[in-house]
Amino acid sequence: MSVTEEHRWPCAQCGADLRYNPGATELVCDHCGHVQQVAPSETRAKRDALGEIPLARGLKADREGGEISETHRSTSCPSCGAVVELQGASHATECPFCATPVVVDTGQIRRIKPQAVVPFKISHDEAHRALTGWLGSLWFAPNTLLEFVRKGRRMAGIYVPFWTFDADTRSSYSGQRGDYYYETEWVTVTVNGKSERRQQQVRKTRWSPVSGRVARGFDDVLIMASTSLPQRLGNDLTPWNLSELAPYNPDFLAGFQAEGYTVSLEAGHGAARDRMAQVIAGDVRRDIGGDEQRIGKIDTDFSDETFKHVLLPVWTAAYKYSGKSYRFLVNGQTGEVQGERPWSVWKIAFAVLGAAILAVGAAYLYDPSLFDG
Template sequence: MRHWPCESCGADLRFAPGQTRLVCDHCGHVQDIPETAPADRRGMGELDLRAALDDRLPASACERVRTTPCPSCGALVEFQGAIHATECPFCATPVVVGTGETRLIKPQAVIPFRLTEREARQAMVDWLGRLWFAPNGLVQYARKGRALSGIYVPYWTFDAATRSRYTGQRGDAYYTTRTVTVQVDGRPQRRTQQVRQIRWTPVSGRVARDFDDVLVLASQSLPHRYTEALEPWDLSALTPYRPDWLAGFTAEGYTVDLPAGWQRGQEIMARTIRGDVARAIGGDEQRIGRVETSYDRESFKHVLLPVWMAAYRYNGKSYRFVVNGQTGRVQGERPWSAWKIAFAVLLALIAAGIAALITQMR
């Protein structure tokens, strides 16, 4: 957790979600976060991807931090100041700082938390309440349980200009008529049918697309199905990184390095490019053969996005939930109530029995 001392009493300040200020819960002191200067915003621009992959980034783009991987979930836990032990923010496993430092690419931008902890908890409780088969006890436990943890999760964003050559086949539909024999009231009758056929024609060509801010999760501690369900993010709200935004919150170091992130980014781009190829081929159906893509003007950013997290144990089971700290979208492990499921099955059987009885009485 990032610590920022209060100018009045020395206690820790925390960033107030949805505002541009730090507050002290001990003495009530309020400290405004300075507005972003134009020069700082220009510094939020993308870094050269090829230079980074070749380890040629300037020293100012990197930093050395004390980090230790969580022995349970693998999250990269960062230590600040004189702190030597803490809990993993993702799974609550005790973590002790290791020896040495890690050289990481600095965050360039951040989306500050917009939702407060109370608002995030209400969004989670509302989400659970819409799950009809969720245990009522878990909903109440979540409403009254311990506070959610605010975590800045690392992401990469990638830009690239792509040019792709493709080969494939264009399928144009046409119809032929055939005669078939069908049984009508036990007697054979001849009928005509329209049969859809496809005429395939070899095609080739080129497509081009410029990608901007392709988002790739740089953490291995959260399942992709969780983080993808939190999308979309409004990346226009990115602001140049300042430690102030992290005051009172935890920031996870990236555990998906830049080469692995770029590979994932290319996979995401490839899906979009295949859609472009299918549209370029045209026709009623398409067969895509080979797609060869070249990349130019590749660049990237390391950004931090806000996520509220909660983990609960209920009736011997663990449930984990995440809330988008910008939009309030919720995702988590879907809980099931055996009693509600049994009751629904009983109602279905009763309804089926009544329907069968009415049919017999007619």
């Protein structure tokens, strides 16, 4: 069993902890301001880190352990299930995804190593401004949520795990092609209370059997490997610019947290194939042509399937209202904001009441006789 590797980044001048500076290639000390450059990756190491791994090899390593796996010390959130990897000697923390207190799990879990990371590009202050603007635009939000924004509570910077999948596909299909044509029919219509007969063009569809083949290559189909974030929120943080992927370097994690994946490689691969299937179905419809298409069957052969395990930067904030947690996410590369939002029942009720009063007032001004006893 491999030994858990812990990293610390002491400042060379004062000994305080350094942190990665988003948007730069440097570590900074908040205590004395000392700056230290992140060591550049060797050319060969970069090529190996960003290269694709054969899928079969990865599936075996995820199930049995192997050369591309390692162990991590992690904590599991009892509320949302997030697995957050810990640096240093921390034993307790607050879940950054749902604000639930959690205590470190002393067990170790074998994991596939992250190969690459998109370093944080958006600073905390930039992310907070983006979140503030987004929250400020919400209607009927509770006053406590607005107070949450005004107080400027610090957001958590987290590297969220993702899988990327590549594949070449060849698909054979069968189905039907529908072509529109028109026939003239007599119909009965009512005009000024009287029935009369008229001619009308009626659209019909002529169906004919079809079959064929389509092929497509897929590159970097991105699947979020976290179950702690709502899939809609995590998937809507797109687009990601994966050309900015850098070889995994612990320096990029200084001052941030990293979540371990909770969606297995096998499950992620299944989700990626489902997404590929949707694209292939679109290819089939275009290949069938015509005005309408019916797909009877698609058989797809997959080849040259590979994957990468990468970490992508997300700023998160958790807010509790009426006993429920709400999450807000900011893409740490682009500043895109996604989030859940609570609704103030009182504000909605007052708005409905106000609208009713305005409606009654408008009706009275239009026709006061409506209100005569």
